[in-house]
Amino acid sequence: MLNIKVAGLELSNPTMLASGIMGVSGSGLKAVAVKGGAGAIVTQSISIAPREGHKNPTIYTMDDSLISAFGLPNQGYLNYREEIEQLKDTNVPVVASVYGYGIEEYVEVAKAMEEFGASAIELNLAYPNAGKTGSFYGQSEHLTYEVVRAVKSKVKIPVFAKLTANVTDIVSIAKACEEAKADAIVAIGPVGAMKIDIYAKKPVLANKTGGLSGKCLKPIAVRCVYEIAKEVDIDIIGCGGVFTGEDAVEYFLAGAKAVQIGTAVLYRGIRVFKKVCREIESYLKSQGYSSLDEIIGLAL
Amino acid sequence: MLNIKVAGLELSNPTMLASGIMGVSGSGLKAVAVKGGAGAIVTQSISIAPREGHKNPTIYTMDDSLISAFGLPNQGYLNYREEIEQLKDTNVPVVASVYGYGIEEYVEVAKAMEEFGASAIELNLAYPNAGKTGSFYGQSEHLTYEVVRAVKSKVKIPVFAKLTANVTDIVSIAKACEEAKADAIVAIGPVGAMKIDIYAKKPVLANKTGGLSGKCLKPIAVRCVYEIAKEVDIDIIGCGGVFTGEDAVEYFLAGAKAVQIGTAVLYRGIRVFKKVCREIESYLKSQGYSSLDEIIGLAL
Amino acid sequence: MIAKLHVTKIREIIKETRRIKTFILDMKIKAQPGQFAMVWLPDVDEKPMALSYIDGYAGITVLKLGDFTKKLHEAKVGDIVGIRAPLGRGFKLRDEDKKILIVGGGIGVAPLAPLAEKAVEEGKEVTAIIGAVTKSELLFVNRFEKVGAKVYITTDDGTAGIKGFTTDAMRMLLEKETFDACYICGPEIMMVKALELARAKKIPSQVSLHRYFKCGIGICGACVLDGCGYRVCKEGPTFWDFEIEKCSEFGSYWRNAAGVKVYFKKK
Amino acid sequence: MIAKLHVTKIREIIKETRRIKTFILDMKIKAQPGQFAMVWLPDVDEKPMALSYIDGYAGITVLKLGDFTKKLHEAKVGDIVGIRAPLGRGFKLRDEDKKILIVGGGIGVAPLAPLAEKAVEEGKEVTAIIGAVTKSELLFVNRFEKVGAKVYITTDDGTAGIKGFTTDAMRMLLEKETFDACYICGPEIMMVKALELARAKKIPSQVSLHRYFKCGIGICGACVLDGCGYRVCKEGPTFWDFEIEKCSEFGSYWRNAAGVKVYFKKK
Numbered sequence A, B: 001m002l003n004i005k006v007a008g009l010e011l012s013n014p015t016m017l018a019s020g021i022m023g024v025s026g027s028g029l030k031a032v033a034v035k036g037g038a039g040a041i042v043t044q045s046i047s048i049a050p051r052e053g054h055k056n057p058t059i060y061t062m063d064d065s066l067i068s069a070f071g072l073p074n075q076g077y078l079n080y081r082e083e084i085e086q087l088k089d090t091n092v093p094v095v096a097s098v099y100g101y102g103i104e105e106y107v108e109v110a111k112a113m114e115e116f117g118a119s120a121i122e123l124n125l126a127y128p129n130a131g132k133t134g135s136f137y138g139q140s141e142h143l144t145y146e147v148v149r150a151v152k153s154k155v156k157i158p159v160f161a162k163l164t165a166n167v168t169d170i171v172s173i174a175k176a177c178e179e180a181k182a183d184a185i186v187a188i189g190p191v192g193a194m195k196i197d198i199y200a201k202k203p204v205l206a207n208k209t210g211g212l213s214g215k216c217l218k219p220i221a222v223r224c225v226y227e228i229a230k231e232v233d234i235d236i237i238g239c240g241g242v243f244t245g246e247d248a249v250e251y252f253l254a255g256a257k258a259v260q261i262g263t264a265v266l267y268r269g270i271r272v273f274k275k276v277c278r279e280i281e282s283y284l285k286s287q288g289y290s291s292l293d294e295i296i297g298l299a300l
Numbered sequence C, D: 001m002i003a004k005l006h007v008t009k010i011r012e013i014i015k016e017t018r019r020i021k022t023f024i025l026d027m028k029i030k031a032q033p034g035q036f037a038m039v040w041l042p043d044v045d046e047k048p049m050a051l052s053y054i055d056g057y058a059g060i061t062v063l064k065l066g067d068f069t070k071k072l073h074e075a076k077v078g079d080i081v082g083i084r085a086p087l088g089r090g091f092k093l094r095d096e097d098k099k100i101l102i103v104g105g106g107i108g109v110a111p112l113a114p115l116a117e118k119a120v121e122e123g124k125e126v127t128a129i130i131g132a133v134t135k136s137e138l139l140f141v142n143r144f145e146k147v148g149a150k151v152y153i154t155t156d157d158g159t160a161g162i163k164g165f166t167t168d169a170m171r172m173l174l175e176k177e178t179f180d181a182c183y184i185c186g187p188e189i190m191m192v193k194a195l196e197l198a199r200a201k202k203i204p205s206q207v208s209l210h211r212y213f214k215c216g217i218g219i220c221g222a223c224v225l226d227g228c229g230y231r232v233c234k235e236g237p238t239f240w241d242f243e244i245e246k247c248s249e250f251g252s253y254w255r256n257a258a259g260v261k262v263y264f265k266k267k
């Protein structure tokens, strides 16, 4: 009852691991796919060369939200090959999140990921804390269009564009993705935020500012999905503060076909995907539906 | 120890009532000023003609945050005269929040408010749910500059510009305010958000989308204040999720000279201003400071 | 904590009079008599309604008036409504009061029925004056009688009980009897008069007010009373005589959705 | 719940050896031996440190190594540090085990001292092998002796106790004695060898691992072990022999800040 087709991918359930969570190596992703029960997993964002990311502290935890700035650390795509290859026997689709400093870098990494066996590409146009990449692209209609188009022209697997809410008008960015033939939009990445400790009298994160994720992000992200769904026809994947099946359903009603889960892994454990699926299923049953499809976009 | 000068106004303490809270009439504002102990009060946002605002539901409450869309209801500035006049004997500075559909309307209301006795004007360039006003202006550097300049050229009292975080780059908007000679920046208004009820299968607010305020807004707002304070020299007033003295101190360390309090009135009562002041004072004492001035911007 | 939105179903609908229906909700509640609910009818509006049933399943009792209440009257069992409740401050039954008077006019009787029930449960002697325009519009007379309250009825047209207003009955009653406390809900002009009568006899009284509500939880300021600065949705809707005396607008005007004053027509 | 950042002061500093200092924090804690803290030195970095004192005021014991630990060694009483603790899973003392062996090398002794204290408190007989490069670098020998543990000492250079590695002492000991459980912390190559020795005698053992930590709470994936998929910061840092057997990278490599594998030099 929970299987769904998103951007051409057949998923056994609509919960996906969000990028940057447990994704440093294939082993972490495998744990989420196998023990966790995610319908798909997104790798951490991968670049051309290895990157250490920011110094610690990289994370600040609140009751049910986080502020974090890891700075997109990763091994570089060549090293990452064996991490992705490890995942083949799980039969869970692997979405490779990629980023670059320059459009050619996005393209180069995306092509490699396709070759390594990724089922789809997620273009990181969302992440705010790593210089001229991620949200640097996603904050411009023009650059968004260019990146999506360039990658689409070089890979055959579906391409998702992950967007940031740190823009004046997310709908116009989403339209640029649609025009550039993106297969799906992921909304949203973390919103720029920070924590200052009043005793240390300093920003807590080494990068000073970071991204807000978790429960606090949900009302903002649901609004983004809803606004995009009203204007754009390609598939949408909701992301931000999904902790429970009820949270996921809110995204489906707003027009998302799947959801990504990041922060909740911390608060509900790796098995959060299974738990959320169980909760979605019991919601669907209690409301008399027999498939997930029936509720997509009902609140639009 | 808590007195502070902000944009030329001498405040007995750095807590201000945020616009739109308890401000339908002078009586509500008076309660906040007298019983509540606010250092200044901001009226609800006032327009040329009376406006009913949106239908109910206008508010959705979460644990310590709100999503709301009242749609800037108010009596129109002529009716509001007597509301402001009622406040004279409180000796608490009254900041008149004004908005318009068109720059002339901002100017007309601002001039009237000065005449009625307001101590300062707050230009609402922040509010997202009321058509082509509020954030419609605050999302454009150019319009922000024009509104601020127009109002500054017509009134003598200090002019604050209240900004929204629903922009790609709040710093550039803040710089436009500085160039246009605004006396202070208020950061920030609510961030676009929404709640869908999964049993009603509809957006809860009559306006569908609303603005997020309260605790969830704080990390975003502190980041905005911090980013602005690093680049701009005029005074900054922090706004978003101030519940406690500790929250306020975070804003001061980030460079704000005062804070506005809205949502916390709901969760800590009208006396939240007094409580926050007491908490700021005990923080200052515990850290060995003798005045608020000493900590402004320490975390920059 | 502030009551959160709870979306539930209508469990039962009771036609009380031609223009009044009670809706029992599929939602149990713990509330004080006099507290209210914000009632959301999706796609229509959200408005305040007194809780007329507060033990077990919550209930509201609604007079058909304008758009919202008309739509609510069209609702069927099983339909969905959103409820934020209990809100506001309910009536206060004081331990020392043994004999109380309840005065309700029209739909104002809605919060008074559970009050009577609770008062009797606490061992008080309850006398009630229930008024309406005409006999068929009388509300909850049976609930008062069932718990053993002494009930006086008034109708404007004399079709039942005393012909006249509740305040006419009250005046007569207070000439021969006295009470430890008085609880009043109905049209504002009626409440002004009833308070005057009680005050003349030095009977401590509580009234329950209506004002235009938006948030219902004390943040927007729509329902703040001039003079005293009380929020009807938060410090009220019930007020003691000595509180309401400080509220200069009482009996004179209310504010509409824009906040503009609307003056009461004097009867 | 996940431990939140708590900013506190250094209460006391104890110089343990030439390169090791203990920092007692102005913060009381309830933790299990083997749990750790993420320690934030503002403007410098935040790194994992085992809790070496877990009753009353928390303490950490730090070997001067690179930039972070050098700065920490320069800190003074009253300086500010940020602490997230307790994190991870501590050692497990099982009721049925009466006689346990503790094997600690270098700074690895830090989490083992509170373990020994707790084990004795629970009535267990504790034998400890404590090793270091040289006599002056031996850590916490007095804490073990104070609670009455039987202590064997090894130094690489023979300046105290047995000349050699902790595993040399362990091999000798296991020839004449047996234990119900064994707890091991030290350089990874030492832990591999010690586990082998214990396994040969069928003694259930726990090791405590070091890996590069970022979040410290199980979300970033930096510390996930290949083969088993365990997060050292969450399912660990302590692992049972049967758990660590499934972790193919154990004894072979770790991952640096970028996630790139770094192979251990075989001694």
Ligand SMILES: Cc1cc2nc3c(=O)[nH]c(=O)nc-3n(C[C@H](O)[C@H](O)[C@H](O)COP(=O)(O)OP(=O)(O)OC[C@H]3O[C@@H](n4cnc5c(N)ncnc54)[C@H](O)[C@@H]3O)c2cc1C
Residues within 6 Å of the ligand: B056, C036, C046, C047, C048, C049, C050, C051, C060, C061, C062, C063, C064, C065, C066, C067, C068, C069, C070, C107, C110, C111, C209, C210, C211, C212, C213, C214, C237
């Ligand atoms: C604390 C409180 C308790 C109430 N309890 C009951 C009750 O138990 N039963 C009942 O039938 N009615 C009750 N009301 C009144 C009820 O809320 C209004 O009659 C109803 O909202 C009318 O809506 P409408 O669209 O049908 O009529 P409209 O034509 O919109 O309005 C008719 C009148 O109702 C009042 N009203 C309209 N909207 C609101 C609003 N948002 N808030 C407050 N008043 C409004 C105004 O006086 C208006 O003139 C109560 C009101 C308050 C404030």
Ligand SMILES: Cc1cc2nc3c(=O)[nH]c(=O)nc-3n(C[C@H](O)[C@H](O)[C@H](O)COP(=O)(O)OP(=O)(O)OC[C@H]3O[C@@H](n4cnc5c(N)ncnc54)[C@H](O)[C@@H]3O)c2cc1C
Residues within 6 Å of the ligand: A056, D036, D046, D047, D048, D049, D050, D051, D060, D061, D062, D063, D064, D065, D066, D067, D068, D069, D070, D107, D110, D111, D209, D210, D211, D212, D213, D214, D237
């Ligand atoms: C669970 C755990 C408990 C620990 N307990 C202690 C302890 O009680 N006392 C103690 O002195 N040390 C302990 N460490 C090791 C300590 O965290 C590192 O030695 C310290 O971070 C080195 O930092 P540096 O900048 O001084 O040295 P660097 O020159 O940066 O690093 C030296 C070595 O320390 C390790 N290291 C560096 N950064 C980290 C990091 N962020 N996370 C994990 N390892 C890192 C690496 O192996 C590196 O090669 C523990 C590590 C872990 C994972």
Ligand SMILES: Cc1cc2nc3c(=O)[nH]c(=O)nc-3n(C[C@H](O)[C@H](O)[C@H](O)COP(=O)(O)O)c2cc1C
Residues within 6 Å of the ligand: A018, A019, A020, A021, A044, A045, A066, A068, A070, A072, A097, A124, A126, A127, A162, A188, A189, A190, A212, A213, A214, A215, A217, A239, A240, A241, A242, A260, A261, A262, A263, A264, D219, D220
């Ligand atoms: C620890 C952490 C690391 C993240 N790293 C990345 C990343 O590498 N690439 C990316 O696109 N998003 C990254 N994100 C953002 C998440 O993918 C997700 O968009 C965001 O956290 C909102 O979802 P959530 O509320 O479910 O966590 C990261 C988030 C967290 C918390």
Ligand SMILES: Cc1cc2nc3c(=O)[nH]c(=O)nc-3n(C[C@H](O)[C@H](O)[C@H](O)COP(=O)(O)O)c2cc1C
Residues within 6 Å of the ligand: B018, B019, B020, B021, B044, B045, B066, B068, B070, B072, B097, B124, B126, B127, B162, B188, B189, B190, B212, B213, B214, B215, B217, B239, B240, B241, B242, B260, B261, B262, B263, B264, C219, C220
């Ligand atoms: C009920 C409500 C009404 C508001 N109305 C206005 C308004 O009229 N004008 C305005 O500039 N901001 C308005 N705001 C925004 C607040 O002034 C403030 O910027 C925001 O709520 C963040 O502060 P807080 O987290 O302390 O509430 C309103 C907020 C709320 C909750």
Ligand code: FES
Residues within 6 Å of the ligand: C212, C213, C214, C215, C216, C217, C218, C219, C220, C221, C222, C223, C224, C231, C232, C233, C234
């Ligand atoms: S209705 Fe908003 S304060 Fe009463």
Ligand code: FES
Residues within 6 Å of the ligand: D212, D213, D214, D215, D216, D217, D218, D219, D220, D221, D222, D223, D224, D231, D232, D233, D234
């Ligand atoms: S350090 Fe992040 S998962 Fe262990």
